[in-house]
Amino acid sequence: MTTRTAAPVDAAALAEVDAAAFGTHAWSAAAVESELAAHGRIVLVADGTPLKGWASVAVSGDAADLTRLGVRPQARNAEVARSLLEDVAVRAREAGARRILLEVAEDNHPALRLYEDTGFVRIATRRRYYPGGVDALVMERAL
Template identity: 45%
Template sequence: MNLRIERLRWWHLSAVAAMEIEIFGPEAWSEAVLWTELSAGHDYRAVFDGERIAGYAGTAYSGDEAWINNIAVDAAYRRRGIARALMDDLIARARAGGAKALFLEVAVDNAPAQRLYDDYGFVGLGVRKNYYQHTGTDAAVMRRDL
């Protein structure tokens, strides 16, 4: 594998939207939503294996706060450190951008993601009831100081 992290571009969005469906099912973001994210200036990065996207993550900034919008890894690439590489990159970019804290929401039933966030020092702030509209799943809100 020859993995590299690069900025996500508009021509990658159809592949990312397909990955969204595979990973998030009814809660997947559409290609149109992903376009909106990029056009709003949010920072999206992808891990590439050649031309194939192995995983991606997006961050939005507001003042001295950064929010992880999403982080996902293709099933064929899991357990290879892709999510950690994305987390390391987005934390470094948030710090470099002047963020003092990093926030995220994660489905309460997504134990693997919660373990990753715990490993990175995120702490729970509360729960947003029925946050995920299509499934009614609650989301845990987490924060990490930078």
């Protein structure tokens, strides 16, 4: 599987991936466009027809925040998320980040397994962060 840097022309396709991955919690095309244009962002796509997934980090100083990691349901369990996560971490390190942070819903067991398997550790909990009162686990990994 190959990843590449996202381009503004990818915004609609990324919004489509997001809708497939997150349903009612998906980002709009306008939100994706804003992410692509934001300062300090590294946005990668998992190539394919259609695109398989995408990941974005915001790099500021020595920290990178994973702002989005979405994979089409049909591409799950095919190492797409892991590849995107690893590639975006490498790019963040190249941009000067020494650690990467993220928030994940405590009931999202597949995502938790991925993050734990790739070296993330829990550092905090944000109570009732997600809709329905679900807690967010804040996780960190050294780069």
